[in-house]
Amino acid sequence: MATDKLDFVFKKIDELAAAVAPEYNIINDRLAPAVKIPSISSDRSPDGRKNVVAMTDFLENQLKALHASVHRYPLGPEPDTDLQLPDIIIANYPSTYDANKKTILIYGHYDVQPAGDGWTTNPWTLTEKEGKLYGRGSTDDKGPLLAWLNALEAYQLANIDVPVNLIFCFEGMEESGSTGFATFASSPANSHIFAHVDAACISDNYWLTTRKPCLTYGLRGINYFKLTVEHPGVQLHSGMFGGCVYEPMTDLVILLSKLVDSQGRILIPGIEELVEGVTEEEVQEYATIEFTTRDFQDTIGSRANIFEDPKDTLMHRFRFPSLTIHGITGADSSPNQTTSIAPSVTAKFSIRTVPYMDQNSITNLTTHHLMHEFDKLRSKNTCRVELFGESAPYWLGTSDDANFRAGKMATQRVYKTEPDLTREGGSIGVTLDLQNVLGEKSIMLLPVGMSDDGAHGPNEKLDRVNYIEGSKLLGAYWYYFANPYS
Amino acid sequence: MATDKLDFVFKKIDELAAAVAPEYNIINDRLAPAVKIPSISSDRSPDGRKNVVAMTDFLENQLKALHASVHRYPLGPEPDTDLQLPDIIIANYPSTYDANKKTILIYGHYDVQPAGDGWTTNPWTLTEKEGKLYGRGSTDDKGPLLAWLNALEAYQLANIDVPVNLIFCFEGMEESGSTGFATFASSPANSHIFAHVDAACISDNYWLTTRKPCLTYGLRGINYFKLTVEHPGVQLHSGMFGGCVYEPMTDLVILLSKLVDSQGRILIPGIEELVEGVTEEEVQEYATIEFTTRDFQDTIGSRANIFEDPKDTLMHRFRFPSLTIHGITGADSSPNQTTSIAPSVTAKFSIRTVPYMDQNSITNLTTHHLMHEFDKLRSKNTCRVELFGESAPYWLGTSDDANFRAGKMATQRVYKTEPDLTREGGSIGVTLDLQNVLGEKSIMLLPVGMSDDGAHGPNEKLDRVNYIEGSKLLGAYWYYFANPYS
Numbered sequence: 001m002a003t004d005k006l007d008f009v010f011k012k013i014d015e016l017a018a019a020v021a022p023e024y025n026i027i028n029d030r031l032a033p034a035v036k037i038p039s040i041s042s043d044r045s046p047d048g049r050k051n052v053v054a055m056t057d058f059l060e061n062q063l064k065a066l067h068a069s070v071h072r073y074p075l076g077p078e079p080d081t082d083l084q085l086p087d088i089i090i091a092n093y094p095s096t097y098d099a100n101k102k103t104i105l106i107y108g109h110y111d112v113q114p115a116g117d118g119w120t121t122n123p124w125t126l127t128e129k130e131g132k133l134y135g136r137g138s139t140d141d142k143g144p145l146l147a148w149l150n151a152l153e154a155y156q157l158a159n160i161d162v163p164v165n166l167i168f169c170f171e172g173m174e175e176s177g178s179t180g181f182a183t184f185a186s187s188p189a190n191s192h193i194f195a196h197v198d199a200a201c202i203s204d205n206y207w208l209t210t211r212k213p214c215l216t217y218g219l220r221g222i223n224y225f226k227l228t229v230e231h232p233g234v235q236l237h238s239g240m241f242g243g244c245v246y247e248p249m250t251d252l253v254i255l256l257s258k259l260v261d262s263q264g265r266i267l268i269p270g271i272e273e274l275v276e277g278v279t280e281e282e283v284q285e286y287a288t289i290e291f292t293t294r295d296f297q298d299t300i301g302s303r304a305n306i307f308e309d310p311k312d313t314l315m316h317r318f319r320f321p322s323l324t325i326h327g328i329t330g331a332d333s334s335p336n337q338t339t340s341i342a343p344s345v346t347a348k349f350s351i352r353t354v355p356y357m358d359q360n361s362i363t364n365l366t367t368h369h370l371m372h373e374f375d376k377l378r379s380k381n382t383c384r385v386e387l388f389g390e391s392a393p394y395w396l397g398t399s400d401d402a403n404f405r406a407g408k409m410a411t412q413r414v415y416k417t418e419p420d421l422t423r424e425g426g427s428i429g430v431t432l433d434l435q436n437v438l439g440e441k442s443i444m445l446l447p448v449g450m451s452d453d454g455a456h457g458p459n460e461k462l463d464r465v466n467y468i469e470g471s472k473l474l475g476a477y478w479y480y481f482a483n484p485y486s
Numbered sequence: 487m488a489t490d491k492l493d494f495v496f497k498k499i500d501e502l503a504a505a506v507a508p509e510y511n512i513i514n515d516r517l518a519p520a521v522k523i524p525s526i527s528s529d530r531s532p533d534g535r536k537n538v539v540a541m542t543d544f545l546e547n548q549l550k551a552l553h554a555s556v557h558r559y560p561l562g563p564e565p566d567t568d569l570q571l572p573d574i575i576i577a578n579y580p581s582t583y584d585a586n587k588k589t590i591l592i593y594g595h596y597d598v599q600p601a602g603d604g605w606t607t608n609p610w611t612l613t614e615k616e617g618k619l620y621g622r623g624s625t626d627d628k629g630p631l632l633a634w635l636n637a638l639e640a641y642q643l644a645n646i647d648v649p650v651n652l653i654f655c656f657e658g659m660e661e662s663g664s665t666g667f668a669t670f671a672s673s674p675a676n677s678h679i680f681a682h683v684d685a686a687c688i689s690d691n692y693w694l695t696t697r698k699p700c701l702t703y704g705l706r707g708i709n710y711f712k713l714t715v716e717h718p719g720v721q722l723h724s725g726m727f728g729g730c731v732y733e734p735m736t737d738l739v740i741l742l743s744k745l746v747d748s749q750g751r752i753l754i755p756g757i758e759e760l761v762e763g764v765t766e767e768e769v770q771e772y773a774t775i776e777f778t779t780r781d782f783q784d785t786i787g788s789r790a791n792i793f794e795d796p797k798d799t800l801m802h803r804f805r806f807p808s809l810t811i812h813g814i815t816g817a818d819s820s821p822n823q824t825t826s827i828a829p830s831v832t833a834k835f836s837i838r839t840v841p842y843m844d845q846n847s848i849t850n851l852t853t854h855h856l857m858h859e860f861d862k863l864r865s866k867n868t869c870r871v872e873l874f875g876e877s878a879p880y881w882l883g884t885s886d887d888a889n890f891r892a893g894k895m896a897t898q899r900v901y902k903t904e905p906d907l908t909r910e911g912g913s914i915g916v917t918l919d920l921q922n923v924l925g926e927k928s929i930m931l932l933p934v935g936m937s938d939d940g941a942h943g944p945n946e947k948l949d950r951v952n953y954i955e956g957s958k959l960l961g962a963y964w965y966y967f968a969n970p971y972s
Binding site for chain 1: 706708710717718719720721722723724725726727728729730731732733735736737739740742743746747748749750782786787788789790791792793799802803806807808809810811812813814815817818819820821823824825826827828834836838863864865866867874875876910911912913942
C-alpha cells in the first residue's frame with residue numbers, strides 16, 4: 001500500500017507541473033514569481049534589502065496557503081550597516097505538533113547571489129529552454145526550497161496525510177555568511193523550535209554528476225587567513241629605491257611559495273599528520289561512486305585535473321585538505337604600468353579542512369610555519385598572520401542511520417537507482433550551526449540540482465525534470481522516514 | 487670681469503623674487519599662475535587636455551615676452567583617445583642663431599601629475615609656508631622650467647648678453663610616458679632644430695639630500711614584464727575544486743619567489759654577469775658623496791634599509807640592478823573574504839637596468855628562467871612572459887666634459903660647494919631620446935629641487951631658496967659653458 005500512497009502524491013506533482021494557464025502550475029506560479037524577486041542579500045542598499053524582505057513575505061504567504069503555522073523571527077540590525085537582517089521563517093506543519101509522528105527539520109535559504117555578467121536570458125525572469133529552467137536562484141536555493149512546498153501541496157491535493165511533523169526553517173542571509181543564524185539557532189529562547197526534531201534535511205547542494213542523485217554526509221571546513229607583510233615606511237618609487245629597501249611584495253611571494261606546491265600538496269609541517277588515514281574499505285566505497293575523469297573535466301571546463309584516477313579526485317575533494325591563495329590586497333592590481341613599491345601587502349588564503357583537523361591546531365601550525373619562514377628571510381619588514389572572516393570546522397555526518405536510509409529509499413523509488421554517497425568540498429555553515437543545536441540527531445544533505453547547474457554563475461539553471469522529480473524525492477523522503485520498513 | 491657680469495644677473499634675480507606687488511615678481515607672477523593651471527597630462531577628459539594646452543599657451547606667451555622665437559609642434563592625436571597631444575614648444579633665443587656662440591638645448595616639461603589625496607594646502611594654489619612653495623608642479627617640473635626663464639629675464643634686465651644660443655624644448659606629456667616625443671625628436675623633418683646643439687641640459691631631477699647640489703650623469707633603465715599563469719578552464723570554487731586542479735596563483739607565487747630574494751638579490755641566472763664590475767676608483771668616488779644612512783632613512787620614512795654602509799645604498803641605487811614585483815591582476819584584490827580560484831593571474835614586475843645590461847639579453851634571460859622554473863612545476867596551467875608598456879635602456883653620460891665642467895663651476899659659484907656627482911635610480915625617457923638625436927653631444931641633468939620635495943606625492947614643494955638660487959645656477963651654467971676658463 002505504501003507505494004500506492006506515494007503514487008498519488010507523485011501524480012499530483014506531475015499534474016501541478018503540467019497544468020496549463022489559467023490553471024495553477026508549480027513552475028509558472030511558484031518558481032517563476034520567486035525568481036522574479038531579486039532577493040540579493042549582499043545588496044546593502046535599502047531597496048536591495050526590501051527585495052529580500054519581499055521574498056520573506058512571499059514565502060510566508062505560500063506557507064500559510066498550505067496551512068502551515070508561520071512565525072517570523074527578526075534577527076536585529078546587520079552589523080556595520082543601517083539595515084535590519086531579513087527574518088528567519090519557522091513554519092510548522094501540521095500547525096499543531098502531532099506526538100504520534102516523527103519530526104523533520106527542513107532548512108533552505110531564500111536569498112540569492114547577485115546576477116553578475118554573462119547571462120543569455122534575463123536572470124530575474126525564469127526562462128525555459130530545452131528542458132532547463134534558467135534564472136538566478138533556480139537551483140540555489142529557491143527551486144529546492146519550493147520543491148518542499150510542492151511536495152506538501154501534492155500530499156494535500158492527493159488527500160494523503162503527511163506522515164511526519166515538518167519544521168521549515170528558511171533564512172535570507174545564506175549567501176552573505178548566514179549572519180545571525182548561529183545566534184538564532186543556539187539561543188535558549190529558541191530551543192523550543194528544535195525540541196522535537198528527530199532528523200534534519202538540507203537541500204542546498206548538487207549531484208556529483210549530471211547522471212546520478214546523491215546523499216551527502218560530509219563537508220570540508222575552512223580556515224581563512226590573512227598574511228600581511230609591511231614596510232614600516234612610506235610608498236616608494238621602484239626606480240629611486242629598488243634594491244636598497246626590503247620590499248614587502250618580495251617577502252610575501254616567498255612566504256606564499258612555502259604554503260602549497262603546484263600539485264596542491266600543503267607544505268605546512270604537521271598538517272598532514274592531522275588528516276584521518278585512508279582505509280582500504282573507504283577506497284572501495286569511492287570506487288562505487290559513478291564519477292569519471294571526463295565528468296570532472298567537463299565541470300572544470302579543461303583538462304587541468306591533477307589526478308588521472310577519478311577516485312583520487314574524489315578523495316581530494318571529499319577528504320583531503322587543500323590550500324588556495326585567493327588574492328593580494330595593497331599591491332597594484334590595475335592593468336597599468338606602475339612603478340611603486342607597495343608599503344603594505346596582504347595575501348588572502350584559505351585551507352579547506354577535513355577530519356580530524358582541529359581549527360586551532362591549523363591556525364597555530366600555519367602561523368608558526370609562516371613566522372619561521374619569515375625569520376629565515378632576515379628582512380626588516382614586519383609580518384603577521386591572522387584569521388580572517390568566517391572560518392568553520394569540517395562536518396561529518398553519519399551516513400548509515402534512519403535519516404539516510406529514508407533518503408536512499410526515496411532515491412531508489414523516484415530515480416530507480418542507488419544514490420551516490422558523497423561529501424562536499426565546500427562549507428555550508430548552517431549545517432554546523434544546526435548540528436550544534438541538534439546534538440546527535442542526524443542531518444542529511446539531499447540535493448535536487450545537478451553538477452552543471454552553475455549556482456553563483458551566469459545562466460544558473462535547474463532542469464525541469466529535477467524540479468519535478470526532486471519534489472517527488474523530498475515528498476518520498478518524508479514518507480520513508482515515517483515508514484522505514486515499507 | 488666674469489664674476490661681475492654674473493653678479494648683475496644674480497642681483498636681478500634676487501630683486502625679481504623680492505619685489506612686492508604691484509611690482510612684477512617671479513614667484514607670484516610666474517610660478518604661481520603656472521601652478522594654477524592643472525595641466526594633468528593623464529587626465530584624458532576634453533577639459534583635462536584643455537588645461538594642458540592652456541599651459542602651452544602660457545609658456546608661449548612667457549617666451550615671446552622674453553623675445554624668444556617660439557614654434558609649436560603638433561604631435562597629432564593621442565593613440566586610443568579622441569584627444570590631440572599637446573604641442574611641443576621649441577623656442578630659440580636669440581631668435582636668430584648666432585654662429586659665434588655655442589648652443590645649449592634645454593629640456594623641461596610643463597605637464598604635471600594629478601593632485602591625489604593628502605594635501606594640506608590647495609594643490610593648485612602656490613602657497614608659501616616657512617620658506618617652502620607648496621603646489622603641484624612646483625618642483626616637477628614647472629619650478630625648474632620657469633627658473634630658466636627667470637635666468638633669461640635677469641640677463642635681459644641686467645643688460646648682459648646671454649653668452650650662448652638657447653633652444654628651449656618643452657613638452658606636455660612627460661608624466662604620461664612622453665608620448666610622441668621620441669618620434670618628434672628623431673624625425674628627419676625636425677633635425678634642423680637640433681643641428682647646432684653643443685650640449686643639452688635637463689633640470690628634472692633632485693639633489694641626493696637636502697644639503698648639497700648635484701650633477702647627474704646616469705639613469706637606470708627599466709624592463710617591465712608581465713608574467714601570466716592561466717588555468718585553461720573557468721573560474722572555480724575553492725571548496726569544490728581546491729586540491730583537484732592546478733591553481734594559477736599557486737604557480738604564480740612560486741615563479742615570483744624565484745625572481746629576487748628578500749635582500750634584493752636578483753636570482754635570474756646570467757643577469758649578474760651583465761653588470762659592469764665595480765672599480766676601486768669608483769668606490770672612492772662614492773665615498774666623496776655627502777650621503778648618510780640617516781639621510782636615506784629620513785627619505786624612506788623607516789629604518790628598513792638593506793645596507794648599513796651608505797656607499798652600498800648609493801651603489802644599489804646608481805649602478806646595480808633591482809627587481810620589484812608591483813602587483814597582480816586577475817586575482818581577487820578586494821578586502822572581502824572570497825573563495826574562488828582565479829583562472830588567470832598576471833604579475834607585473836620590473837627590472838631596473840644598469841651598464842651593460844642589454845635590453846634583449848635581460849628579456850631573454852628572464853623569460854628563459856621563468857619558463858624553465860615553470861617547466862619544473864609540471865603544472866597543466868599555461869605560462870607566458872611578456873614585455874609590457876614602456877621599457878627603456880639605461881643611460882650613462884660623460885661626467886667630465888665641458889658641459890659638466892660648466893655645471894660644476896656654476897654650482898661652486900652659486901652654492902660655494904662642489905656638487906655631488908650622482909646617478910638616478912629611475913628612468914627619464916627623454917634623456918635617451920635626446921641622446922639618440924644628439925649622438926656624442928653631452929647631456930647633463932642639473933637639478934634645482936631637493937630630495938625631500940615630494941614630486942608626485944601630496945604636498946609637493948620647492949624651497950623658495952632653491953627656486954631663486956636655482957635660477958642663478960641655470961644662468962651661471964650658460965655663462966660658464968661659454969666661458970670655461972673664466
